[in-house]
Amino acid sequence: MSLVKIASVACIALTLGACQSLFQPSYKTPLEVTRDKSEQLKPGCSGADCPLVNLDTVHFPAEPQLDAIIEKRLLQMARTSPDAPLPASLGAYREQFLRSAAxxxxxxxxxxxxxxxxxxxxxELASYLDNGTTNGTPGRGFINYSRQQHKALGLGDILLPGQEDMFWKAARVAHNNWLISTHLDREAEFVKAWPFQKTPNVALTSRSVTLKYDVAAIAPAPLGHVELQIPYERLRGIFKPELLPDGN
Incomplete structure (x- = not known):
């Protein structure tokens, strides 16, 4: 092959490589997000006592899988019993709720x-069921969505094999640190009445792993939704290396 042909082939290869990189997603660029907010009263009802449904959710035009996951999780949080069937959509849930709510x-x-x-x-997901009493039922949750894998990550996707116990030991240390920072460690009755618990609400936030607790899970209700932080540096050998942010 002549030097001219070799040079031409090299140029074509470089051009194709450049074109391919242009069409690969840049994960450093945030996904476009839109917001959909609405509040609807029971049809034919007016006044402060009317049943209502308030929806405030986000959508991702380029990631419909994430939209579907968010909708399903919100519907699960709206259930009054764990085995209740899920409506087909948030719109269907709203119609069902308003039709039967007192x-x-x-x-x-x-x-x-x-x-x-x-x-x-x-x-981050939030729910609040107002059942007509003084205190309603609040809920919180997280979705850790991987753009590379197009799915929500659970602990099984995040931890190295056999490391779940070590993860919760690190969480216990974070709980102790929270007690110290709030000076609650000095209250023997508090420590006894509100021991550490596991939580399903685990978020892979950028600076540390965030654990979020339902109201009255590890502290009295007035303290709200307690958050614990586990630095990523303490999770080396526990987390899969590819899920540790750069520099950890």
């Missing part, structure tokens, strides 16, 4: 972007 009842469902980093989209 006065003073309402439901608030929210999703928002907590962070986007390293190819992950961290969604």
């Amino acid at each position: 006065d003073h009842h309402g439901i608030y469902l929210q999703s928002k972007v907590r962070e986007q980093h390293d190819g992950l989209v961290i969604i």
Whole structure:
């Protein structure tokens, strides 16, 4: 092959490589997100006592799989019993709720972007069921969505094999640190009454892993949704290396 032909082939290869890179997703660029917010009262009802459904959620035009995951999680949080069937959509749930709800009842469902980093989209979910009493039922949750894998990551996707016990030991240390920082460690009765617990709400936030607790899970209700932080440096050998942010 002549030098001219070799040079031509090399140029074509370089051009194709450049074109391919242009069409690969840049995970450092956040996904475009839109917001959909609405509040609807029971048809034909007016006044402060009317049943209502308040929806405030996010959508990702380029990632419909994430939209579907968010909708399903919000529907699960809206259930009043774990085995209740899920409606087909948030719209169907709203119609069903408003059709049967009594006065003073309402439901608030929210999703928002907590962070986007390293190819992950961290969604925080919130719910509040107003059942007409003084105190309603609040809920919280997280979705750790991998843009590379197009799925939500659970602990089984995050931890190295056999490391779940070590992860929760690190969480216990974070709990102790929280007690110290709030000076609650000095209250023997508090420590006894509100021991450490595991939580399903684990978020891969950029600076540390965030654990979030339901109200009255590890502290009295007035303290709200307690958050614990586990630095990533303590999770080396526990987390899969590719899920540790750069520099950890």
